[in-house]
Amino acid sequence: MIAPQTLFDKLWASHEIARREDGEALLWVDRHYVHEGSFHAFSQVKARGRPVAEPGLTFGVADHYVPTRGSRRAIANPEIARMVRQVEENTAANHVTLFGLDDPRQGIVHVVGPEQGLTLPGLLIGCGDSHTSTHGALGAYAFGIGASEVAHVLMTQTIWQRKPTRMRVTVDGKVAPGITAKDIVLAIIAQIGADGATGCAIEFAGAAIRGLSMEGRLTLCNMSIEAGARCGMVAPDATTFAYLRGRPYAPAGADFDRAVKQWSALVTDGGAAFDREVTLDAAAIAPIVTWGTSPEDALPIDASVPDPAREPDEARADYLRGALAYMGIAPGQKLTDVAVDRVFIGSCTNSRIEDLRAAAAVLAGRVSKVPGLVSAGSSLVKRQAEEEGLDHIFRNAGLEWGESGCSMCVGINGDLVAPGERCASTTNRNFRGRQGPGARTHLMSPAMVAAAAVTGHLADVRVLMAGRKI
Amino acid sequence: MEKLVSLTASACPLNVANLNTDQLLPARFLKWPRSAGIGKVLLHDLRFDAEQRERPDFPLNRPAWRDAKIVVGGRNFGCGSSREAAVYALYDYGVRCVIAPSFGDIFSGNAIQNGLLTAIVSDDDAAALMAALEAKPDQPVTVDLEQQIILCGNTTYPFTVDPVRRMRLLNGWDDIDITDSYRDRIAAFKADDRTRRPWATPRATS
Incomplete structure (x- = not known):
């Protein structure tokens, strides 16, 4: 056997x-x-x-x-x-x-x-x-x-x-x-x-x-x-x-x-x-954003960032101080109080048709308070999104509707986040300088990026979707 | 590939967890051919400020560690992007060995392809090595791949390395040479697989 x-x-x-x-x-x-x-x-x-x-x-x-x-x-x-x-x-x-x-x-x-x-x-x-x-x-x-x-x-x-x-x-x-x-x-x-x-x-x-x-x-x-x-x-x-x-x-x-x-x-x-074996309870998962410079620095949107002064482990406290300083966030700050300068929807992580639909569902009839770029994952996804009218929703919200590519996830085509700028992003890495030298990246889902766009700060998409179809 | 048996050199501590390949080599340098001198831009945004001035506090800029051939790093060294040019940058700068509690999987694979040793030590030993180097920056460190030990001052630290990678480094073997000796078995696998998994071949499109 x-x-x-x-x-x-x-x-x-x-x-x-x-x-x-x-x-x-x-x-x-x-x-x-x-x-x-x-x-x-x-x-x-x-x-x-x-x-x-x-x-x-x-x-x-x-x-x-x-x-x-x-x-x-x-x-x-x-x-x-x-x-x-x-x-x-x-x-x-x-x-x-x-x-x-x-x-x-x-x-x-x-x-x-x-x-x-x-x-x-x-x-x-x-x-x-x-x-x-x-x-x-x-x-x-x-x-x-x-x-x-x-x-x-x-x-x-x-x-x-x-x-x-x-x-x-x-x-x-x-x-x-x-x-x-x-x-x-x-x-x-x-x-x-x-x-x-x-x-x-x-x-x-x-x-x-x-x-x-x-x-x-x-x-x-x-x-x-x-x-x-x-x-x-x-x-x-x-x-x-x-x-x-x-x-x-x-x-x-x-x-x-x-x-x-x-x-x-x-x-x-x-x-x-x-x-x-690792086990998680799905029902306990809230919308999550990253606050630091590693994807492991992730917290539910209703949380506050860590305070190094309350961290007993000195090496960990050092790391927290460095990450918060780079990100320009005060120790213990509430995540929903963190204002963003720009948004990006795209990358191999979240640029498929379902991702664009989820972001558009939040953005429909609303205007983004910050500039942003939407880059479909493929030229075929882009075409499908246009057939569904999603491009109009993004454009009407004030976002740029771009062509397909790796784009602002890694920035090597020239799509960069400026030094010191804070970007709510559907990408995969919040490493220092990943989206450009000095860029500050917060990772989250497409719907959460859309929520950050319309409020101008990190925000709980569930509040914005109350009464809307998810 | 150049072989590596034993190395005695200056060792630079980089006490940062998750030092990813975007830090080792920022993406804007990825279009450089290796011949352009990738070692010059190793850890660029940590070594230099926005005006291209050296940051004097950065360990690799301190006189004792400028010519380090050994780097002692934190956990998950080299995580992130698969860019092999991050290894080129380290190697072309002069680094031949990175010591850390753990490495990004793809990074350590890339390292061996280029003759860079990734030596795994315990968290405590990594911390002890860094402390010893901070206390006495100019003391040389010996990495002995045959014995799998690191010698710093009077203290010896054991390290682990994948046995296959150890053999390849000790002998300077490229894996393509080894693979070529399997040519017949590759051909036999391919022929058999075509009938076993006919769907695995992409459907011809017009």
Whole structure:
């Protein structure tokens, strides 16, 4: 009899080409996504004079450096223009499909992969971007890799890995109205810490996770890396299969039905053991915002920021002083008293159609007190949002409706938060200087960003949604 | 990859938890080719102020630690973005070993690919090392990868490192060379997998 296996055990076993005595295994890579930042890796491949082993399993996007404002082709900064050109040249020279600037399917790699049906249950997916964990939402083993590993995958379609330990995060019960996947994942990170899952493969389970849409699951798995995890995943189910049916690169017709049969076995067997279990009560989760410079610095919106003077641990008190000074927040200040200068809705974390709808539901008929940018996760999401009239809601609220890309999450395309400015943001990292040198970032859900926009300060979206349909 | 067996050098304490790769190398430098001198901008926004002046209080700017080849960091060192250029920046600055209680998973993977040792010590030992260095900044520290020990003054601290990574560093092996010896098994896996998981190949689109 085969011992009960976790979902992750099954994914791992089905990709193992060889295992060495030292414990490292050589794994087959089913999908490899590359972007502008992969230029170091393409240089390494070229230096070795090797071809790309599996161009048909490799897909490129232009996302990190693309402009979101004005003409997409007229990039003023020559260095940024070169980055976009390089990914075009590197993919073309190696016969790799590119969703480039002029392609209607262009978008953020972690939005495009699932949207195109390239990301499927049961796959192993690598990409030179830490938020590759996103794709685990469909029941895939997906993780971020560095440039040397990208080069290795390009040359061999394989990767060496040591098997991560297995962690299950169970969120039982039902979330209250207005609580989203972003609130759930920030609550998890606040509980276990920014390194709470280092070396782990997380499986998210429980009724509250099952109840999430595909978009919500993508947000959840996206942020796994912010807890230090190698990857995060949700077992595929009817929600997953309904999402995938009819997507361009997914199997079609009878092939799809046969695939669903195999995918349905990708669940954790009863009695399978995890190395670590974490449990949260969904009903206890309130809308959450971050106050500091690590995603673990997250609190419910009705809380006050910590006071270093009340912190007995000296090292922790030091950290609190540094974080509060950088963020320009007084010790013990109420979060709802923190005024914001700007808002951003976008990024691989929260830029899918459901995210835009949630923000628009708060903004409809209201005006933002601060400037802001909305950047859809893909050009297809942008088009759909326009078909639904969401762009009018954002524009009427005074926000800018931009093109798709990584944009103000990382700022390398020039979309920056000014030094000292405070931004309510749907992104994934509130690190010092992440959105620009000296920028102050507060992470939260799209609806909470919309609430901050219309009030001009961090605010509880539940108050603003009273009497409105969530 | 350059091998590393033992190292005796100046060691700089960076007593910050969650020192992420956005700090090690701010995103605006990611478009630089490595040949542009990425070591110059290591920890740029912590080392320099908005007018590009050195911040004298920052440890790496203090005379004793300017030429550090060893960094002693806090927990979750190198978390965040997968940018391998964060490792290039450390390595090209001259750093060959980072000692910390824990590391970002992707960062430590990138480190080994480039000959940078990530040595894991206990929280207490990291704190003790930093205190010893603060007390006597110019004392050299020895990191011995064969023995897996750190020597600072008269005190020895054990460290852990993944055994595979240790072997690769001791020998200076690149993993692509190792992988090439598995060529036949990769081909066999691929052929078998096509029938086992036919859905895993992307559907051809027109």
